[in-house]
Amino acid sequence: MKRRLLILLGVALALLAGADLLTALQPYDEVVDRGPASQARANPFLAAEHFLADIGRPVSHSEHLAELDQAPAKGHSLLLLGDRGQLTPRQTQRLLDWAARGGHLLFVAERLWNEADGKSGDLLADRLNLQQYTSENRDTANAQGESTSDEQQPQLTRLYLDNEASPAFLAFDTGFHLYDADKRAHAWANSAGATHMLQLRHGEGLVTALTDAWIWHNDRIGEYDHAWLLWYLTQDSQVTLVYRADHPGLPSLLLRHFPEMLTALVLLVLLSAWHFGQRHGPLRAPAGSARRRLQEHLLASAEFIQRHGGRAVLLQRLQQDILQRAGRRHAGFDQLPAAQQHELLGTLSGLPAGTIEQAMRPAADASAIDFTRQVADLQALRNAL
Missing domain, CATH: 3.40.50 (Rossmann fold)
Structure with a gap:
């Protein structure tokens, strides 16, 4: 008798808890912005x-x-x-x-x-x-x-x-x-x-x-x-x-007018690669284990670039790329004084004058943080052009 009473009480409590839970739960709509479609x-x-x-x-x-x-x-x-x-x-x-x-x-x-x-x-x-x-x-x-x-x-x-x-x-x-x-x-x-x-x-x-x-x-x-x-x-x-507004190049014209010929050419290249890729002659002996690891190669390459003015070369290449892009957008840009070039770069890119001056200053023996900041400014300026 007591066991049955306990079961009934448990069922009653479960029903009461479920009723409270249902009243607490409220349906709602949520809009998830996934950004623009691929089109x-x-x-x-x-x-x-x-x-x-x-x-x-x-x-x-x-x-x-x-x-x-x-x-x-x-x-x-x-x-x-x-x-x-x-x-x-x-x-x-x-x-x-x-x-x-x-x-x-x-x-x-x-x-x-x-x-x-x-x-x-x-x-x-x-x-x-x-x-x-x-x-x-x-x-x-x-x-x-x-x-x-x-x-x-x-x-x-x-x-x-x-x-x-x-x-x-x-x-x-x-x-x-x-x-x-x-x-x-x-x-x-x-x-x-x-x-x-x-x-x-x-x-x-x-x-x-x-x-x-x-x-x-x-x-x-x-x-x-x-x-x-x-x-x-x-x-x-x-x-x-x-x-x-450019005219189609040769690859586009070939693809448009000669698709079958291009398909046959691709198959011929694949077949030739498979044929000449077959092994001829004895197997080469495996390389010894004394080779340098990839990490050691990367470290040696980085030290070589650092010793031979790698920072200055990187900055000069980025700055030359920016000047060439600006020259394509503004005729006679390369003939302007540096101050006017910096002013026009700010107009063309919409970036602040401080960012332009920071990015286009000559390479110097700066800290790693200053070097990283200047590279980031140059990349931002190049992307804005």
């Missing part, structure tokens, strides 16, 4: 493509410019948003001819204007006589419809339209300024310190030049009026976005 990481303008498709624009993207100038020009917008460093003069002229037939060509100015050379090296901008300066040097050119002010400039760019009471607000990089040397532009967008968008008529079509296209990146298109500007510039047209 978004591979395509910085994926959100722009989806936006255009959602508003009914026929939209496509291309990795290069091959045959794009053969498409119908009227009712078509071609947005060159990638690097155009491999664009040839012939391709440049074909693109401008395409725009003159009624197309809308939009591109990002890539180089700064060089007064000594009378050009920037950006073939599209030079053909249209559009000059890009840093905002600090804009005293060499006047912005469209405004004057230079020494006061602190607001960060947002404003675009005014004739039929709109308020402007559109855009977050362009205010460190750069576009100047229309031939006064052909009929529309522009200005911040208080610079011009960031110019639009001009070219034959029967339009050409739009921007200082940057970061406003349409996946993480920024939803800010301010960035999406609206993309809608406004592509009205009533089919849209093609080009992320890398």
Whole structure:
């Protein structure tokens, strides 16, 4: 009897504890941010493509410019948003001819204007006589419809339209300024310190030049009026976005037109490697155990580099790589004094002046901590370029 009573009491206590536990447990939703999908990481303008498709624009993207100038020009917008460093003069002229037939060509100015050379090296901008300066040097050119002010400039760019009471607000990089040397532009967008968008008529079509296209990146298109500007510039047209404006290389062309031949060639190479990899002759005797271990080899290599100025050689190579990258982005960079080079490096990379000075100082007999810090600053500067 007592045993049965104890069992009943245990069951009752278990039921009470379960009821309390159920009342304490509350369901909830948790959102786990796993970062952008692989498609978004591979395509910085994926959100722009989806936006255009959602508003009914026929939209496509291309990795290069091959045959794009053969498409119908009227009712078509071609947005060159990638690097155009491999664009040839012939391709440049074909693109401008395409725009003159009624197309809308939009591109990002890539180089700064060089007064000594009378050009920037950006073939599209030079053909249209559009000059890009840093905002600090804009005293060499006047912005469209405004004057230079020494006061602190607001960060947002404003675009005014004739039929709109308020402007559109855009977050362009205010460190750069576009100047229309031939006064052909009929529309522009200005911040208080610079011009960031110019639009001009070219034959029967339009050409739009921007200082940057970061406003349409996946993480920024939803800010301010960035999406609206993309809608406004592509009205009533089919849209093609080009992320890398270079012509396809020989491997790409072979893979596209001769896949069977490449497959046969790979099989032949593998078969040849297998045939010539067969052993011929007697086995080689195993090496003796007196060899140095890998750790000893690494230690000896490190001591050799240290004795023969390894730190100085490493720093000089990193600094030369940075100067070469800056020279490709700014014509005549290597002819500037060191102080002006450091100032321009800060403008191009967006890094503080202290970091630039720390990274570009000459190699010296410094401690291991100072050496490590200088290498880290050089790598950060090189990655920013």
